[in-house]
Amino acid sequence: MKSSQTSPSNELITLSLVSKQNQNSVKTLESLFWKITDPDSDQYQQWLTRKEIDKILKPHSKCYSLIQKWCKKQPFKKVNKIGTDVFKITTTVKHASELFSTKFYPYTHVQNKKRIIHRIHGQYQIPDEIYSCVDLTVGLDTFPLEKNIFGRQQKFTDGNVDSSQQQLQQTDIITPQFLIDYYKIPNVKKTGLPRNDVSQGSIQFLGQYYDEKDLQKYSQAVNI
Numbered sequence: 001m002k003s004s005q006t007s008p009s010n011e012l013i014t015l016s017l018v019s020k021q022n023q024n025s026v027k028t029l030e031s032l033f034w035k036i037t038d039p040d041s042d043q044y045q046q047w048l049t050r051k052e053i054d055k056i057l058k059p060h061s062k063c064y065s066l067i068q069k070w071c072k073k074q075p076f077k078k079v080n081k082i083g084t085d086v087f088k089i090t091t092t093v094k095h096a097s098e099l100f101s102t103k104f105y106p107y108t109h110v111q112n113k114k115r116i117i118h119r120i121h122g123q124y125q126i127p128d129e130i131y132s133c134v135d136l137t138v139g140l141d142t143f144p145l146e147k148n149i150f151g152r153q154q155k156f157t158d159g160n161v162d163s164s165q166q167q168l169q170q171t172d173i174i175t176p177q178f179l180i181d182y183y184k185i186p187n188v189k190k191t192g193l194p195r196n197d198v199s200q201g202s203i204q205f206l207g208q209y210y211d212e213k214d215l216q217k218y219s220q221a222v223n224i
Helices: 023-036 049-055 061-073 095-098 163-169 176-184 212-221
Strands: 010-017 078-082 086-092 104-108 115-121 134-138
Touching: 010 061, 010 095, 061 086, 061 104, 086 095, 095 104
Parallel strands: none
Antiparallel strands: 010 086, 010 134, 078 086, 104 115
């Protein structure tokens, strides 16, 4: 819930700047992505860890250096480097407002009134000095993703059905048409499940990477 008043100038915010990538490394990773997700490839489902991805994906050296020098000139409270291409910056609302030519407003969580974050409402401008070198900004107008979606579902007491299964049934799950076409997924509502073995999987476009623990949790939740 957005306030009509702007955020206090001394409030601290955290934002991230993502440097442009070396295009050759991007092409290498993209080629590998299609092999890993192609059922006919001998590299199918040979997932990579974050460290393995970092070894492949390299930032544009001049852009990375330029952003790094720019950060050193700014009176930021803190600058942390994440992976090979991300600068995580902590600064005040006043400073961020001046840098990005915008205004911040406090947003209060609709359920937890004590939870307040500061985000912009409207447009912003990346400073000219680094504009051509920044691929992505996070934390200016983006909001945290809610976690534990299963935990927020209604609790069930039916002893015949596992609670995680019932909670999963209450969650809307959408399969993108692109995936349906690419993997030739049948419409089981019309045809029923195929007689041969059925595999299941999930996909998220959240800037995350493969994690074995997440896969185990998902497999347990859907009983596979």
